[in-house]
Amino acid sequence: MGGKRKASDTVPKAKAGEKKAAKAKAKPKPLVVKPCTELELSKDSLNAHVLAHLASCDATTLKEECFAGILEEPPNGTCGLLPYDAGVATAKLSKGEPYCCAAPLWWLNLNWELQPGVPKYKCRLDCLQKHFFSKAAFIKKEVLVYVEMPELPHLNKGQLLAFDSPEIRDAFRQALAAAVNHARDMEITDRQEALKPWKDAMLSVPFRFKAIEAEQHVTNTLFSPDSIIQEREDVGVLHENMRTSALMRSFEVMDLKRQLESGENAEKQTKQSLRDKYSDIKMAKGSEPVTVTFVEQAQMIHNSAAMSSPRVRNILLRFDEQGLENPMDSLHKIREVIVQSDKTKTDNLEWNFEMLFDFWQTCSEGGGKRDNISLGLLEGKMTGWNGKSLPQLFLYKRSLLHFLWKTMEKMTWHSEVKELLRSVTVSVVACRRHLGTLDKPAAFEQRAGWPESADALLLAIESLVYSYQHDEKILASLKNRKSVEECLKHADLKHFMEAVDKTPPDGNVDDANDGIGEEEDDGECAEEEGGDALPAVLDCNRSAAEMFMHNSSADTDDKVLEMRNKINMGVKGAERRVKGLVKLVAETSESSDLQALIANTSALKVQGSKKHYNVTVVDAKLLCESGVQAKYRPPPTRQTQLTKLLEAAYGAKGSDWTIGDAIVALDGGKADFEEKILKALPQAKKLHLTKYYVTYTSESLEGRIQRQHQETSLNQMECVYVFTVEPLSVIARPRATMPTQTTRGNVIGPLTAVKWSDAKECWNIRWVDKKKMLGAENLAVPDDKGEEKACKNSDVIPALFWESPETLAQEICHSLGAVAVLDLSAGSGHWALSCLRLRLPYVGVTLTATHSSMLEKKLTSKVLSLMSVSGNSLFDAAHASALQEATKGQEENTKNQKKRPAPKPKVRPEPAVGQNAGEGGQDEADGAAGGGSGGGEEGEGNTSREDLLKKIRMTMA
Numbered sequence: 001m002g003g004k005r006k007a008s009d010t011v012p013k014a015k016a017g018e019k020k021a022a023k024a025k026a027k028p029k030p031l032v033v034k035p036c037t038e039l040e041l042s043k044d045s046l047n048a049h050v051l052a053h054l055a056s057c058d059a060t061t062l063k064e065e066c067f068a069g070i071l072e073e074p075p076n077g078t079c080g081l082l083p084y085d086a087g088v089a090t091a092k093l094s095k096g097e098p099y100c101c102a103a104p105l106w107w108l109n110l111n112w113e114l115q116p117g118v119p120k121y122k123c124r125l126d127c128l129q130k131h132f133f134s135k136a137a138f139i140k141k142e143v144l145v146y147v148e149m150p151e152l153p154h155l156n157k158g159q160l161l162a163f164d165s166p167e168i169r170d171a172f173r174q175a176l177a178a179a180v181n182h183a184r185d186m187e188i189t190d191r192q193e194a195l196k197p198w199k200d201a202m203l204s205v206p207f208r209f210k211a212i213e214a215e216q217h218v219t220n221t222l223f224s225p226d227s228i229i230q231e232r233e234d235v236g237v238l239h240e241n242m243r244t245s246a247l248m249r250s251f252e253v254m255d256l257k258r259q260l261e262s263g264e265n266a267e268k269q270t271k272q273s274l275r276d277k278y279s280d281i282k283m284a285k286g287s288e289p290v291t292v293t294f295v296e297q298a299q300m301i302h303n304s305a306a307m308s309s310p311r312v313r314n315i316l317l318r319f320d321e322q323g324l325e326n327p328m329d330s331l332h333k334i335r336e337v338i339v340q341s342d343k344t345k346t347d348n349l350e351w352n353f354e355m356l357f358d359f360w361q362t363c364s365e366g367g368g369k370r371d372n373i374s375l376g377l378l379e380g381k382m383t384g385w386n387g388k389s390l391p392q393l394f395l396y397k398r399s400l401l402h403f404l405w406k407t408m409e410k411m412t413w414h415s416e417v418k419e420l421l422r423s424v425t426v427s428v429v430a431c432r433r434h435l436g437t438l439d440k441p442a443a444f445e446q447r448a449g450w451p452e453s454a455d456a457l458l459l460a461i462e463s464l465v466y467s468y469q470h471d472e473k474i475l476a477s478l479k480n481r482k483s484v485e486e487c488l489k490h491a492d493l494k495h496f497m498e499a500v501d502k503t504p505p506d507g508n509v510d511d512a513n514d515g516i517g518e519e520e521d522d523g524e525c526a527e528e529e530g531g532d533a534l535p536a537v538l539d540c541n542r543s544a545a546e547m548f549m550h551n552s553s554a555d556t557d558d559k560v561l562e563m564r565n566k567i568n569m570g571v572k573g574a575e576r577r578v579k580g581l582v583k584l585v586a587e588t589s590e591s592s593d594l595q596a597l598i599a600n601t602s603a604l605k606v607q608g609s610k611k612h613y614n615v616t617v618v619d620a621k622l623l624c625e626s627g628v629q630a631k632y633r634p635p636p637t638r639q640t641q642l643t644k645l646l647e648a649a650y651g652a653k654g655s656d657w658t659i660g661d662a663i664v665a666l667d668g669g670k671a672d673f674e675e676k677i678l679k680a681l682p683q684a685k686k687l688h689l690t691k692y693y694v695t696y697t698s699e700s701l702e703g704r705i706q707r708q709h710q711e712t713s714l715n716q717m718e719c720v721y722v723f724t725v726e727p728l729s730v731i732a733r734p735r736a737t738m739p740t741q742t743t744r745g746n747v748i749g750p751l752t753a754v755k756w757s758d759a760k761e762c763w764n765i766r767w768v769d770k771k772k773m774l775g776a777e778n779l780a781v782p783d784d785k786g787e788e789k790a791c792k793n794s795d796v797i798p799a800l801f802w803e804s805p806e807t808l809a810q811e812i813c814h815s816l817g818a819v820a821v822l823d824l825s826a827g828s829g830h831w832a833l834s835c836l837r838l839r840l841p842y843v844g845v846t847l848t849a850t851h852s853s854m855l856e857k858k859l860t861s862k863v864l865s866l867m868s869v870s871g872n873s874l875f876d877a878a879h880a881s882a883l884q885e886a887t888k889g890q891e892e893n894t895k896n897q898k899k900r901p902a903p904k905p906k907v908r909p910e911p912a913v914g915q916n917a918g919e920g921g922q923d924e925a926d927g928a929a930g931g932g933s934g935g936g937e938e939g940e941g942n943t944s945r946e947d948l949l950k951k952i953r954m955t956m957a
Contacts, residue, residue: 046251046313050120051111054170055176058110064180065201066192068254071157073101079204080137086154093147100142105169107142107157114163114228117255123321124242125171128235132168133175137195141168141231142208149211165231169205169955176202233284243286246331247320248297253290256625271295286324297331304343306334306353310348315353327373328358334686336378340391349397355394363468386479388568388761391601393471396478400598401425401465403484404457407500411777413454420446421458431466441573441837450567453500459576460496464488467580469602469841492600533848535769537857538796540759541547543864545570548886563886570879574863577874582832582859583843583858584852587645594845598822604652607818608660610729613816616649616661618642620676621802622669622827623847624778634668634802641679645824645845650682652822657683661815668802669715677721688729692720692815694808717861718804720748720812736814743815754805756798762799762860763828768793775848797827806830813838824849829859836863839871 017483043050060387076081081102092099148151153160160171168506235242244252256277259267271292278290284390289292306312320326328334328719337356341348360372373390376382380389405425408418424434424444435458447455464470471495475485488497542550545567552560585597598604608614620637625644653661660680663681667673678684696716735741735748753759765773791797809830813821815948818840820826824845825830836844836859846852866874868883 002360022440029397040849046117047120050125050170053122054110054173057173060177061173061180064195065188066195067180070104070106070202073104073203075101076200076204078104078200080950081206083204084154085205086152089152089154089209092426093149093152094208097210098211099146099209099213101207101209103153103207104203105139105172105205106202107162108145108162108169109158110166110169110819112161113166115252115255117258118252119317119320120167120170121248121250121321122315123319123323123616124167125174125338127242128167128171129175129178131552133172136179136201138201139172139205140170141165141205142955143301145207145209146212147209149213153207153209163228165235167232167235171200172786201547201591208521216533220804223252224854224945227281227450229278230281233287234283235284243284245320245326246288246294246329247316247334249288249290249294250331253298254302260403287319289780294331297335301331301338302332304338304349305346306338306349309346309350311350312353315357318357322510328356331376332640333373333375336375336389336450337391340378340380340389341395351398352391352394355397356390358466359390359394359468360431385475388475388478393475395467395660396484397474400474400484401461403488404461404465407497408454408457408823410454411457413513417454420688421454421775425458425461425465427631428466431462435462435466437467441576443839444569446568447569447572449568456496456499456677459579460500462576463496463580464493472605474602491547505523535772536853538765538862540796542766542863543861544887545864545883546861548883563882563889566882567879570867570876570882571860571934573866573876573879574860574867576838577863578859580858581836581839581841582856583841584826584842584846586846586849591644591651593650594644598648598843599652601841603820603822603843605729606841608658608662610659610726611731611817612660612819613724614660614822615664615813615816615818616822616824617664617666617812617829617831618645618652618675618677619668619804620670621666621686622800622823622825625774625801634670637670637676639674639676641682642676646680649822651822655682657687657725658724659725660819661725662728663687663721664812665721665723666804666808667719667721669718673719674721681723684723687723687725688727690722690724692722692812693747693749694718694751694804695747696753697750700755716750720808722816730815731817735808738811748808748811751805754803756801761805763800764796765854766793766800767797769854770799771795773799773848773849773851773854778847803827803830806833809834810837813840826855829855829862833862834858837866839873 014374023312042178078081081100084101086105089099089101107405141164143162143950145160145162147160153347176198183194186194232244250550253274257274260266268522274295275290283289301307306316312899316328319326337352338349338657341352343349356373363372374382374707377390380392405422408421424430427575432442447458450458464474467748473490473492474487477484477490488494537546537548543869548567549564549571552564555561564885583603585594585601588594588597603614606614620642623633623641624635625636649663650657665673665681667677672799681687694717695719698716701714701716730743732742732744739747741748756762758951773917812818813831814836818835818838820841821831821835821843823842823844826832826846829844832842832844832855835909844855846855864879866872867876868876868880868897
């Protein structure tokens, strides 16, 4: 070990022809090493984040008063060894004997490592800290230090180099900083007492000093019985999740190869020689063994462009930090991705590895399935992929991204919009940071002020490139060698580009239609003029955010416009959330047509299992209504319609019910429903039937027996039929909304039936809109015995009278562990809203296309309302804060307007001399009828329009 070596130098190897006389005359120089606080770290270095973290821990420790001047503190022997003594050290080391003693930890240069090319993982340090240093404890492993004679250890404080594994020491440094932070709020005396055991442990670290001559090389310590490699394996014996992974072993082998080949007369290491180096190492259980094939793959990986890219290397290290759950814990998988990406193209490698990591996190709910990325998926050997692999699919999606960027350049938007859109979609990392995912969007306020076409293009990029729900359709285009332009014309994908093209691009962002109130008002006007517009949204169905947008649509104040942009961001987020998870299709006359519509939806592609079912639900009382008699009796169950819907669901699932399917049917309290559902359900005889009983409170049902005698009994029960291939199996846990009950029970309740007059819980619409929603086929003719007058078109009534509350949908989804829902009776969207709360894919069959459009708006409004309610899964803190600020500002404006004095009435001039009463009356009449000045404009107290007209007629007479 030479005195000329710096911290970044590797261990030099002595020259073969060097003479002993030259060694004796060589005068060693003192080591010069930068202290920890002065270490300059590159963000692209292999262990940059871990080294920066440890440097921060050391800085935290040294700032504490009781650790000030720690290098001047004398060592102590509290660890069980005698403290360092300069005289004893001189005597033993001069004789070539090793010297074991206790010395302070900071005598070491903590930044120098024997194997700088081996990755360090914070998860391993956390595990060691939890195991060894959950409380103050001594480092038990001896620190091996080589000393160049005649230099002595105490003369090189802070510069000694350790030739053993640094992980235990790093864990101690991390624990020491945690203890300092924990004691920071204590009194001075209490803090010193709490940190004293840690200080003793830091001043009493076991050291083993060995003397060497200047320029003597010590690389043979790598494979001695107490070598650093063997120490790492010994740690893996204690903790199975700390085994040496394949990636970590590859770095270790390549770092070893580099060190052994350094020097003028060093021999070149072959695959066999590197394998032989590990022959005497005792591997821990689960550690990656070293074979000739392994060395060959390691060389290929580290010599490719992948490891020269910090982005690729960091992604691989993030994979490796997952421990036993790492889906890429194989050099063969890593090599396959590199080959499929063309190992010389860095941009391909960076794109594919980043997409792989996001794909694994997104599709396995944060990394819950190790086999999520199989070798066959990477090699292109999966059934139905026609030789195409996952990396090839990701590269095809990048081509989609580039095509959409070219489309953006053709638009006449502001240049800032284009630059911002490109920056947030340049990579999946940028997309997740700024936009989140479709079901968990991030607060990206800028898009609220964009033109509609720009927001539609951004949604297309999020859905097609950085989401995985349309991958099967994109893969079909890739297998058929179609261009990206042809791919975007796919029947299930073309609506993304249609949304971009249907809105004329606007160069002025401020002029873009950023509110929803204007659209609804336009619809209202079109309807009054006899147009075929969609029904307008009533104020009772609007959320607070939509009401603010509607009421402030004509306001030009800068603060109001700023708040509108913030609120509109939440509105757009709710729309994207609904469109991302909910698919609504209108019922068709033929079962085969409906089957084709729902067969390729995302909800049917999710595979269910025992305790986690793919739910198909039908509620017969939502499939039609009985006109004006609807509130007095439930609608009839039509056998033909029920059969058509269930046959379409059965055909869409491949004409076979699987173990993971659960068919849920609600009878609405009808005695003949069981017979009808068994007749309509395909393969009903082969299915197991489980019944749940739902109870309702009597108070909530009293309003629904208006046409019955008071002596008639009140039915407070509803039966839920659950059909499964095997006996139903559920996870025993508390119910979602009734924690005192468990899912093991077959009774759900008592629930509260929704009041028809409660606009917050019951979907209320106008009678004219309800007729459009139901359609002629689903509006049964009322009987002639009813005494109720026919409804007016303007009457506001419940959209569906006999619908079960949303609580029941939540409880059934919770009990069955639903992973997706196919709803054959969408109704008011209770099941859809439950899926939105749980972030599950949902497809619902509506009565008409108008029903689909109205329900989508209703769900968006409901999601917006829940986004401002803390404690639920849809809560959005940014949107809630913006809405609260907007509401507060609106209330202040209202108060200020009330405080303003009322305008004084105008004084009418006296009639001129010679002017008769008739002329004056005519002037008054003209003013009243024409809306000019005078009494006609200001009004006369409570005088009505009819009274004014009478006065006009009298004057004319």
